[in-house]
Amino acid sequence: MIKSPLNYTGNKSRLLDQLFPLFPQKIDKFVDMCCGGASVGLNANAKYVVCFDSNSKVVELLQTLRFLSEKKIVDKVEGFINYFNLSDTFNKGYDVYRKYIQGNNGLKEFNAEGYSKLRSFYNQKSLNTKRDKAVCLFTLLVFCFNNDLRFNSCGQFNMPVGKIDFNESIRKKLTSFKYGTKNKDIDFIQNDFKILKELELHRNDFVYIDPPYLITNAVYNESGSKWDDFKEKELLEVLSYLDDNGIRFALSNVLRKGDKENIILSSWVKKNKFNTHYINYHYRSSSYNKKDRATPEEEVLITNYNV
Ligand SMILES: C[S@@+](CC[C@H](N)C(=O)[O-])C[C@H]1O[C@@H](n2cnc3c(N)ncnc32)[C@H](O)[C@@H]1O
Known part of the structure; x- marks a missing residue:
């Protein structure tokens, strides 16, 4: 496994062995949207990988x-x-x-x-x-x-x-990152998730999205452009657009945490009959604070294809 030297909050490095079996087998272009430290894109098996994040500092790094x-x-x-x-x-x-x-x-x-x-x-x-x-x-x-x-x-x-x-x-x-990116066709680009509507994507391409989670707290949720109901709906609208155009996607998220539920997400999943895969989040490498970690949560991967 290629490790990211950015020990990113909420990074997916410890969940990769649960996520990758749920991804399609053959992928031409792999889009890691909201890539953070790029722990997913770095390990993706595809002809070409493109990692996007709206945070210009992360991407420059x-x-x-x-x-x-x-x-x-x-x-x-x-x-x-x-x-x-x-x-x-x-x-x-x-x-x-x-x-x-x-x-x-x-x-x-x-x-x-x-x-x-x-x-x-x-x-x-x-x-x-x-x-x-x-x-x-x-x-x-x-x-x-x-x-x-x-x-x-x-x-x-x-x-x-x-x-x-x-x-x-x-x-x-750092050594692992240098090794992993040396012979890989991979790009890191600063952009918002709305770019997904403008990318040239085909049947064998695949989009993985790991946005800030509406009902959990992480530093990228607090500063600058806060993730809120409006952004959540905008993102889901973009994903519906991908689905309408036959593009496969997988969305990481948290459906429930303690007594909170992401109703916007759960209704959208139900309405569109997408698939929900439950992830054992205890393996997640995380720098969430202790109180946050102790509250039980339902981490999921939503896919618009059958696994
Ligand atoms: C849960 S983290 C991603 C963690 C990443 N999968 C990893 O393994 O390191 C969410 C990311 O979404 C990015 N983000 C927030 N708003 C965004 C937007 N509108 N478009 C694209 N990325 C966004 C944040 O900068 C943050 O890096």
């Missing part, structure tokens, strides 16, 4: 990680680490930092000051090239709380410092 060599990315990240005096357990070991560790806060105390300076540096737009900006954001993502990507309404990255650093696990994910 994916494009840059693909474009630059692994050595160049690592050198640049380590450059930021040294300049802003952040921890480097991979090269220096953990022992050097033990005296700064309090309770289960990991490297938070040690990195607080350097991280805050790096974040201001990024927000002050001190870097000239879009590649450098993207690697700087990647470094922030590595060092921030929960590896979440969140911007305030003025477009400033505003996540607080986290507990970990550019450790072996993240480096391995």
Whole structure:
């Protein structure tokens, strides 16, 4: 499995072995819509894969990680680490930092000051090239709380410092991403889901959509353009359009969570007689908070074809 180095909230990496058997066998063009960290598109078996997300920062990040060599990315990240005096357990070991560790806060105390300076540096737009900006954001993502990507309404990255650093696990994910994208015909494009109506899609193409979920909370639900009933209906209208044109799709979502139900979605599924496949969400890799995780939810994959 190819791993995404963007430890994206709600990413599907741990659900892939439940999702892929539900996808069609032969796919020419695989569209990963609302791709986030692209954990699905990266692993899709198709002649061509195109990943879309409306978040320009996410897409620039994916494009840059693909474009630059692994050595160049690592050198640049380590450059930021040294300049802003952040921890480097991979090269220096953990022992050097033990005296700064309090309770289960990991490297938070040690990195607080350097991280805050790096974040201001990024927000002050001190870097000239879009590649450098993207690697700087990647470094922030590595060092921030929960590896979440969140911007305030003025477009400033505003996540607080986290507990970990550019450790072996993240480096391995980067290696995996570089390996996975090397010989794959894959593109990362910034666009809204409405582009689906304009793409040239054929019978053997397939669209996977993993939008923000109307009844759950994730950081991409909170900032900027909030996902609401209106967007949910717009998306479902686009999917109905695909169905009318004979294009197969699979939609990930949560139908129920605790006492909340996504009625817009459940009525649409019923009306169109689409198929509902239940997913065991306990396997989901997630940085949802503990309270959110404890509430039982019904995660589903809706398909307009029979499996
Ligand atoms: C549940 S996450 C996707 C996670 C992804 N499948 C993964 O494995 O990492 C939802 C994504 O939808 C994107 N999104 C939100 N509104 C969108 C829109 N109108 N068009 C396209 N993407 C959108 C968000 O930026 C976010 O990355």
